[in-house]
Amino acid sequence: MILLELKDIHKSYKDGQVKVNALKGVDLSIENGSFVSIMGPSGSGKSTLMNIIGCLDKPTSGIYRIGEKQVEKLSDWKLAGIRNEFMGFVFQQFHLIPGLNALENVELPLIYQGITGRQRKMKAKEALEAVGLGDRLKHKRSQLSGGEQQRVAIARAIVGNPKLILADEPTGALDSKASENIMSIFQRLNEDRKITIIQVTHEKSIGEYGKSIYHLLDGEMDYIEEVIRNKAK
Numbered sequence: 444m445i446l447l448e449l450k451d452i453h454k455s456y457k458d459g460q461v462k463v464n465a466l467k468g469v470d471l472s473i474e475n476g477s478f479v480s481i482m483g484p485s486g487s488g489k490s491t492l493m494n495i496i497g498c499l500d501k502p503t504s505g506i507y508r509i510g511e512k513q514v515e516k517l518s519d520w521k522l523a524g525i526r527n528e529f530m531g532f533v534f535q536q537f538h539l540i541p542g543l544n545a546l547e548n549v550e551l552p553l554i555y556q557g558i559t560g561r562q563r564k565m566k567a568k569e570a571l572e573a574v575g576l577g578d579r580l581k582h583k584r585s586q587l588s589g590g591e592q593q594r595v596a597i598a599r600a601i602v603g604n605p606k607l608i609l610a611d612e613p614t615g616a617l618d619s620k621a622s623e624n625i626m627s628i629f630q631r632l633n634e635d636r637k638i639t640i641i642q643v644t645h646e647k648s649i650g651e652y653g654k655s656i657y658h659l660l661d662g663e664m665d666y667i668e669e670v671i672r673n674k675a676k
């Protein structure tokens with residue numbers, strides 16, 4: 444089943460007098476349950492594409508469908524609703540709130556969903572246990588390593604039961620051991636919970652944790668590489 448479909452997506456930015464064509468007719472369709480890596484040189488349009496997929500930005504032209512919904516023309520308000528219900532985000536910089544402990548950081552999206560007290564704590568605890576941080580619930584940001592902070596960020600991304608995780612350079616700030624740990628968490632979420640994962644990376648060894656690699660070049664889809672045997676857990 445196709446989860447997302449982008450057809451002939453263009454995105455241009457106006458930078459003063461200069462127009463930058465960041466995406467020039469990208470077609471992409473992503474099956475439910477896939478694990479996709481997007482790779483490409485700096486400036487090739489990876490983040491622009493991720494922002495469109497994540498409904499954080501709209502294409503200049505083209506069609507974007509999520510399931511049966513055509514989303515490219517929806518209001519910002521509706522797009523926010525789709526993000527909340529359907530997607531979890533993971534970024535290179537973990538974006539945890541410094542004054543809050545791990546549990547409270549993970550509870551945040553549930554507050555926006557209107558889930559109250561006890562249930563919120565229970566779900567947040569479960570999500571932290573799923574990333575191996577059941578013993579770090581009360582730790583603040585400054586008391587967690589980079590890898591642990593990213594695991595808290597993943598717990599925050601999955602706590603609302605998303606169908607899709609979008610990760611832009613999730614291991615960009617981590618050493619190789621912590622990076623592998625994050626990738627095996629992604630593999631587990633993909634295989635056991637059937638969460639679709641789309642990640643951007645510029646590291647081939649990280650890209651190969653996906654089942655396929657989409658190569659962007661200068662705003663266009665250059666080629667798609669199927670990873671024959673994705674890395675062992």
Ligand SMILES: Nc1ncnc2c1ncn2[C@@H]1O[C@H](COP(=O)(O)OP(=O)(O)O)[C@@H](O)[C@H]1O
Nearest residue numbers: 456458463465484485486487488489490491492
């Ligand atoms: N907000 C913006 N305003 C103007 N130009 C932008 C903006 N965001 C990205 N660009 C340009 O669009 C192109 C693609 O950028 P980006 O999607 O960030 O690439 P990548 O993530 O692959 O490095 C680059 O030339 C970049 O300078």
Ligand SMILES: [Mg+2]
Nearest residue numbers: 486489490491
């Ligand atoms: Mg980028």
